[in-house]
Amino acid sequence: MTAAPAIRVRHLWHRFGRFDVLRDVSFDVAHGEIFGFIGPNGAGKTTTIRVMSTLLEPLAGRVEIDGYDVTIDPDAVRKIIGYMPDHAGVYERVTVREYLEFFADAYRVPTAGTSYAVVDAVMELTDLTKLRDKLVATMSKGMKQRLQLARTLLHDPKVLILDEPASDLDPRARIEIRDLLVELRNLGKTIFLSSHILTELADVCTSVAILERGRLVVSGPISEIARRLEPQAPQHAPAQPEAPAPPPPVLTRTVKLRVLAPGEAVAAALTGMPGIHRVAPGPAHTVLVTYAGDETMVAYIVRALVMANIGVSGVEPERNELERIFLEVTKGEVQ
Numbered sequence: 152m153t154a155a156p157a158i159r160v161r162h163l164w165h166r167f168g169r170f171d172v173l174r175d176v177s178f179d180v181a182h183g184e185i186f187g188f189i190g191p192n193g194a195g196k197t198t199t200i201r202v203m204s205t206l207l208e209p210l211a212g213r214v215e216i217d218g219y220d221v222t223i224d225p226d227a228v229r230k231i232i233g234y235m236p237d238h239a240g241v242y243e244r245v246t247v248r249e250y251l252e253f254f255a256d257a258y259r260v261p262t263a264g265t266s267y268a269v270v271d272a273v274m275e276l277t278d279l280t281k282l283r284d285k286l287v288a289t290m291s292k293g294m295k296q297r298l299q300l301a302r303t304l305l306h307d308p309k310v311l312i313l314d315e316p317a318s319d320l321d322p323r324a325r326i327e328i329r330d331l332l333v334e335l336r337n338l339g340k341t342i343f344l345s346s347h348i349l350t351e352l353a354d355v356c357t358s359v360a361i362l363e364r365g366r367l368v369v370s371g372p373i374s375e376i377a378r379r380l381e382p383q384a385p386q387h388a389p390a391q392p393e394a395p396a397p398p399p400p401v402l403t404r405t406v407k408l409r410v411l412a413p414g415e416a417v418a419a420a421l422t423g424m425p426g427i428h429r430v431a432p433g434p435a436h437t438v439l440v441t442y443a444g445d446e447t448m449v450a451y452i453v454r455a456l457v458m459a460n461i462g463v464s465g466v467e468p469e470r471n472e473l474e475r476i477f478l479e480v481t482k483g484e485v486q
């Protein structure tokens with residue numbers, strides 16, 4: 152493994168006409184990550200991806216894939232990446248197998264004569280073996296998306312760059328793509344994916360970069376960003392103010408608990424516990440507990456309930472970490 156990150160973007164600028172589409176974008180993607188590149192429509196995600204995939208020369212800045220500069224060494228980059236554009240068409244009048252054999256030849260993948268073992272392996276991995284003789288034209292959108300992903304895997308790329316891989320998919324197809332991405336990561340691939348819908352693949356991402364109007368708002372591992380956004384204790388006692396200063400805003404989280412007792416019993420058990428802000432009924436016989444603090448508070452809450460003889464059968468954050476980060480760092484242009 153090289154010392155260089157899988158993807159390194161430095162001070163990337165791009166302009167279409169007089170419009171700055173990317174403005175000083177910098178971030179790193181470590182090897183083995185599933186990295187979510189998130190931003191609203193028009194934020195500049197596809198433009199960044201096209202630069203990373205050697206399809207567009209940046210106006211300024213530098214992008215490296217596994218240490219290779221996309222402008223200086225595009226051929227080396229193309230061998231390392233598997234790029235799946237958004238809304239790419241597929242050839243319709245061929246079978247799944249014919250489609251993949253065609254691209255295996257186009258990529259000059261060694262095929263051991265006409266046996267195309269690599270196509271078999273990729274179909275197996277992407278769960279397309281059963282559909283091998285199916286005409287592409289008759290496949291659902293989700294299946295076609297899987298076929299596209301299979302195509303990007305034929306030359307065994309180290310880094311997958313997927314532009315909106317789950318857009319327009321129904322929930323089942325989305326889950327299937329998500330599971331496949333996790334499997335690919337377990338095989339050692341680095342996966343860079345973009346999305347304008349926050350919740351789409353958020354739960355599989357290990358790190359994210361959030362782009363808004365061509366500028367990077369935040370990037371890094373989700374847990375680290377969340378920690379950075381934790382309210383900090385004041386460093387110094389404030390000088391004696393004339394009038395009492397308004398209290399600083401307290402950032403809170405809400406956890407949804409499934410409990411084997413009425414909500415009033417939960418409220419009674421948690422009343423007076425430091426950090427608890429609110430206990431309210433939640434959907435479908437759950438209780439929403441709002442608290443200040445980090446995840447250890449959840450452990451204290453559960454312990455307090457168990458000590459009060461209240462069984463807890465489920466614990467889930469009302470909003471996942473990424474959604475919380477999003478709401479705090481963006482200006483509200485994201486779904």
Ligand SMILES: Nc1ncnc2c1ncn2[C@@H]1O[C@H](COP(=O)(O)OP(=O)(O)OP(=O)(O)O)[C@@H](O)[C@H]1O
Binds near residue numbers: 168190196199347
């Ligand atoms: N070839 C082009 N010529 C002129 N303007 C362009 C071109 N490509 C993109 N743009 C503009 O650049 C901005 C960023 O586009 P880009 O496609 O990178 O955004 P995006 O974040 O991928 O959005 P989406 O989620 O809609 O795909 C948009 O305002 C878009 O209209």
